[in-house]
Amino acid sequence: MAGEAVQKRRRFLQGVLGAAVTSFFVPIVYGMGRFFSFEGSPIAGASLKMSAADLTPDAPSKLIEIGGEPVIVVRAVDNSVHAYTATCPHLGCVVTYQAENPGFFCKCHNGKFDAKGVNLPGSKPQEPLKELVLKSQADDLEVFLTPIKQA
Amino acid sequence: MEQSNTTAISGGTSKHPTELHSGPHSESVAELLHVGEISNGLHLHEVAQALHLKQLQDAIKQKSVPKHGSSIWYYMGGLTMFFIVIQVVSGLMLLVYFEPTTQLALKSTAMLENQVPYGWLVRSLHSWTAHAVLLMTLLHMFSAYFMKAYRPPREILWVSGVALFAIVMGMGYTGYLLPELSGKTLRQFFALHVGVLPGLLAVLGVLHVVTAGFIGSSTPIGAKVKKRILFFPNYVMSELVVWLVAFAAIFTLSWVMPVAMSAVTSVGPKFTATQWIRPEWFFLFLSQTFRYLSGWIGNSFVLVLFLGWLSIPWLDRRSRKNEKSRAFNYIGIAIILYMTIMTTLGYMTIAQEKDAPKTEQTPPTK
Numbered sequence: 001m002a003g004e005a006v007q008k009r010r011r012f013l014q015g016v017l018g019a020a021v022t023s024f025f026v027p028i029v030y031g032m033g034r035f036f037s038f039e040g041s042p043i044a045g046a047s048l049k050m051s052a053a054d055l056t057p058d059a060p061s062k063l064i065e066i067g068g069e070p071v072i073v074v075r076a077v078d079n080s081v082h083a084y085t086a087t088c089p090h091l092g093c094v095v096t097y098q099a100e101n102p103g104f105f106c107k108c109h110n111g112k113f114d115a116k117g118v119n120l121p122g123s124k125p126q127e128p129l130k131e132l133v134l135k136s137q138a139d140d141l142e143v144f145l146t147p148i149k150q151a
Numbered sequence: 152m153e154q155s156n157t158t159a160i161s162g163g164t165s166k167h168p169t170e171l172h173s174g175p176h177s178e179s180v181a182e183l184l185h186v187g188e189i190s191n192g193l194h195l196h197e198v199a200q201a202l203h204l205k206q207l208q209d210a211i212k213q214k215s216v217p218k219h220g221s222s223i224w225y226y227m228g229g230l231t232m233f234f235i236v237i238q239v240v241s242g243l244m245l246l247v248y249f250e251p252t253t254q255l256a257l258k259s260t261a262m263l264e265n266q267v268p269y270g271w272l273v274r275s276l277h278s279w280t281a282h283a284v285l286l287m288t289l290l291h292m293f294s295a296y297f298m299k300a301y302r303p304p305r306e307i308l309w310v311s312g313v314a315l316f317a318i319v320m321g322m323g324y325t326g327y328l329l330p331e332l333s334g335k336t337l338r339q340f341f342a343l344h345v346g347v348l349p350g351l352l353a354v355l356g357v358l359h360v361v362t363a364g365f366i367g368s369s370t371p372i373g374a375k376v377k378k379r380i381l382f383f384p385n386y387v388m389s390e391l392v393v394w395l396v397a398f399a400a401i402f403t404l405s406w407v408m409p410v411a412m413s414a415v416t417s418v419g420p421k422f423t424a425t426q427w428i429r430p431e432w433f434f435l436f437l438s439q440t441f442r443y444l445s446g447w448i449g450n451s452f453v454l455v456l457f458l459g460w461l462s463i464p465w466l467d468r469r470s471r472k473n474e475k476s477r478a479f480n481y482i483g484i485a486i487i488l489y490m491t492i493m494t495t496l497g498y499m500t501i502a503q504e505k506d507a508p509k510t511e512q513t514p515p516t517k
Contacts, residue, residue: 034268035244042250042258068254 043067047144052081052136061097066145070094071132073143076115077102083134083143084117089127104129214367214382219374224294226393231287232360233394234280235319235352237401241277242345251341253333260330275405281323283401285433288319296483300369301464303471308366309464311359317457318352323431372473429504435497436490442500460486 046067054062055075062073063086070086074097084104086094093108102115112120117129133144199205216225248267250259263270292312295301301309325344332340370376380386430438441449459466469476 031269031272032244035270035273036247038248038267038270040262040266042255042262 041069041145043069043145045144045146047142049140049142052139052141055081060099063094063096064143066143069145071143071145072097072104072129073134073141081134081136081141082116083132084129085132085147086129088125089119089129090125095129210365211383214364215379216368216382216386217370217374217376218378218380219370219376221294221298221371221374224290224298225368226390227287227291227294228363229390230393230397231284231291232356233397234284234287234401235356237280237398238277238284238322239349241273241280242349244273245277246345249329251329251337253337256332256337257330271409272405275409276401278327278410279401279405279408281326282431282433283397284319285323285431288316289433292316293483293487295369296463297480298369298371299467299470299476299479300371301467301470302369302372302473303464305366305369306464307362308359310461311355311362313457313461315352315355315359318348318355320433320437321348322352323433327431372470372475429501430497432494436493439493439497439500 043066048064048066048071050062050064050073052075055073057075060075064071064073071083072086072095073081073083075081088095088106088108088111090106090109090111093106093111095104095106095111095113097103098105103120104113104117105111106125109124111125112123113125113129114120117131119125119128130147133146133148135142135144216222245263248259248263248270250256260274263274265271295309295312322344325340325348329337329340329344380389437453440453443449444452463479464471467476467479470479
């Protein structure tokens with residue numbers, strides 16, 4: 001009987017220890033999860049000014065660099081101007097714009113996106129290119145390294 | 152002459168490997184791993200034999216730690232190691248967001264501080280624990296010095312320990328300015344801080360700890376050993392409690408008093424805050440020495456001191472014979488006095504410069 005009581009007490013104490021260890025590590029693991037899943041860039045909000053006249057029907061796209069990040073500015077078929085991140089979401093190569101068959105193309109793994117930067121099914125990238133905030137006044141453009149919030 | 156240098160591990164029983172699992176009731180690591188061999192064919196049993204895991208386990212079982220009046224100082228080395236582990240984990244976490252380029256060093260630190268969830272806490276932990284590593288290293292080193300723990304056969308522990316002290320000083324020196332630096336200096340300091348020095352620290356640290364484990368703790372000359380405590384599980388458990396308390400303390404400090412961000416939050420022109428950038432407390436005794444003795448004189452002076460400090464186990468001849476050596480107590484006290492006075496003078500110099508920031512570029516008059 002005494003042995004059984006000791007066993008019982010031991011199991012209880014082991015349970016207490018296990019609970020203590022768990023409650024010690026759970027917040028740490030939670031905090032680390034939050035820490036590592038952050039999405040953002042130290043250069044968010046940086047901008048670059050350019051002229052819309054640089055985008056001609058012959059060369060409707062221009063690759064620029066904002067704070068070290070490649071950005072592609074495109075004059076679309078409807079003549080509107082848009083800016084996208086030029087980094088392929090697959091493995092990070094720089095994409096190019098193809099005017100003849102409007103859309104983006106990544107040479108590294110044959111990644112394909114439509115004219116609005118949405119990844120095409122069947123190609124490697126699983127995410128669209130991010131469209132960036134662009135302010136225009138007549139021909140003066142200012143591209144911001146800030147993604148347009150999706151509705 | 153007393154025999155106080157008995158090694159704590161008598162292990163190394165020279166059984167032939169094939170006899171290892173012959174005992175019917177020994178729960179050896181090798182036997183436990185034997186199950187693994189059957190299920191996955193990794194031949195872990197043979198690996199365990201080749202690595203002498205059974206002997207290692209026996210050695211750990213027999214290892215004991217002497218208990219006497221100065222036993223509390225034995226915790227300082229373990230605490231140093233524990234804090235270094237925190238530094239490795241928090242440092243790797245910082246590495247995920249810190250960008251070591253002129254344009255982004257400060258900005259990425261500001262992002263970490265202001266946007267990344269718990270980024271401020273990780274940075275704060277890394278900073279507070281850096282102070283803790285230096286403090287514990289100093290306590291560990293000077294307690295080993297005054298307990299004459301460098302006596303044979305522990306010279307290697309002293310030499311590797313002094314080298315480790317130099318390395319953690321280097322870690323502190325190359326670390327705390329990283330967000331403020333630019334260009335080549337930034338790249339060099341970054342390479343030293345996350346590559347070269349941690350590599351050396353790992354190699355020498357493992358050598359230091361493993362050797363300490365095998366040779367066992369030294370007992371001060373003339374100390375009365377009340378009893379010996381089994382290393383595992385008794386001593387390890389008491390050490391774990393100390394670590395837990397230390398973690399709680401460092402975590403509370405980091406949470407309640409996060410590292411000052413004055414320089415980092417302002418993403419303005421760099422080095423506007425130059426007058427506030429000063430050596431950390433653990434470096435002041437050196438920087439102050441270099442103020443008085445500049446150029447090769449200062450370098451030679453510090454080098455001679457360092458080499459002398461490394462050679463203590465051989466210079467202290469009386470301790471080598473397990474005799475009391477008062478002279479080396481006084482030398483130790485003199486060194487602590489020197490470090491304390493230089494640090495105080497260093498703080499006074501900083502206070503003067505704070506009052507007159509415009510004269511900061513001119514060399515000190517005294």
